[in-house]
Amino acid sequence: MANILHRIGIKSSSLDDVYRALTTRDGLAGWWTEDTEGEGNQVGDIIKFRFGAGGFDMKVSELKSPAHVTWEVVAGHEEWIGTRINWELKQEGDYIIVLFKHLDWREPVEFMHHCSTKWALFLMSLKSLIEQGKGAPNPYDVKIDNWN
Amino acid sequence: MANILHRIGIKSSSLDDVYRALTTRDGLAGWWTEDTEGEGNQVGDIIKFRFGAGGFDMKVSELKSPAHVTWEVVAGHEEWIGTRINWELKQEGDYIIVLFKHLDWREPVEFMHHCSTKWALFLMSLKSLIEQGKGAPNPYDVKIDNWN
Numbered sequence: 001m002a003n004i005l006h007r008i009g010i011k012s013s014s015l016d017d018v019y020r021a022l023t024t025r026d027g028l029a030g031w032w033t034e035d036t037e038g039e040g041n042q043v044g045d046i047i048k049f050r051f052g053a054g055g056f057d058m059k060v061s062e063l064k065s066p067a068h069v070t071w072e073v074v075a076g077h078e079e080w081i082g083t084r085i086n087w088e089l090k091q092e093g094d095y096i097i098v099l100f101k102h103l104d105w106r107e108p109v110e111f112m113h114h115c116s117t118k119w120a121l122f123l124m125s126l127k128s129l130i131e132q133g134k135g136a137p138n139p140y141d142v143k144i145d146n147w148n
Numbered sequence: 149m150a151n152i153l154h155r156i157g158i159k160s161s162s163l164d165d166v167y168r169a170l171t172t173r174d175g176l177a178g179w180w181t182e183d184t185e186g187e188g189n190q191v192g193d194i195i196k197f198r199f200g201a202g203g204f205d206m207k208v209s210e211l212k213s214p215a216h217v218t219w220e221v222v223a224g225h226e227e228w229i230g231t232r233i234n235w236e237l238k239q240e241g242d243y244i245i246v247l248f249k250h251l252d253w254r255e256p257v258e259f260m261h262h263c264s265t266k267w268a269l270f271l272m273s274l275k276s277l278i279e280q281g282k283g284a285p286n287p288y289d290v291k292i293d294n295w296n
Binding site for chain 1 (some may be wrong): 150151152153154155156157240241242243245247248249256258260261262264265268269271272275290292293294295
């Protein structure tokens with residue numbers, strides 16, 4: 001199994017603000033993709049994320065407000081199905097630290113390399129949403145290569 | 149062992165330009181850190197990369213111009229020593245695709261999460277250097293968290 005890991009720090013003293021950006025439709029649409037359906041604030045919720053070329057359905061599998069969120073990918077790109085996305089939040093000084101993990105890729109395929117870089121830029125979009133009030137969700141996301 | 153993987157696409161038709169940015173002092177100083185010493189165009193070369201808080205010495209262990217570069221980390225942060233950094237370049241349509249791997253982390257420590265995100269942004273700096281003529285190397289690099 002192969003994993004994507006990232007860490008960002010968001011200048012904020014409100015864990016709740018960051019947690020909301022991961023568990024509500026409006027929060028998620030503000031940094032990942034504007035085409036988001038569903039809320040993510042109850043275990044068992046299904047959130048539908050859509051992009052130009054496809055998308056993902058996530059089932060919320062674990063929640064501990066305001067510090068822990070886990071999603072399971074239940075539909076979408078074949079390589080993503082069965083993988084898990086885990087978020088851990090903690091305060092360190094002036095920053096909310098976000099530890100991000102996209103776990104359990106079966107193989108470290110080229111698409112995984114792409115997704116790793118895209119996640120980094122979407123995390124920077126989340127940082128910008130909280131710090132500046134504006135993220136760069138799809139379709140305004142930073143393009144990194146010939147796939148997106 | 150844990151690995152960091154990334155993929156970017158650089159709008160260019162010159163593999164040589166990208167290869168030079170990975171194997172010459174001026175190229176490396178243009179996207180990773182301005183405080184770079186040494187060339188990286190011979191197997192066995194040592195390149196010294198310095199940042200405010202420390203740095204890394206890399207030994208060039210494999211080269212196949214203009215498509216393949218591998219470095220071994222021989223000095224620096226303890227977590228990095230013994231890890232390897234591998235670059236594969238290929239042309240796909242209008243893009244040079246860069247497949248990046250930072251291999252053989254002993255443990256997926258929090259610092260690895262940080263480095264994964266920083267690598268993504270330094271790769272975007274490499275993309276910008278080739279496409280726009282200007283990267284964002286240290287000390288002008290994009291800050292991602294309370295560590296850098």
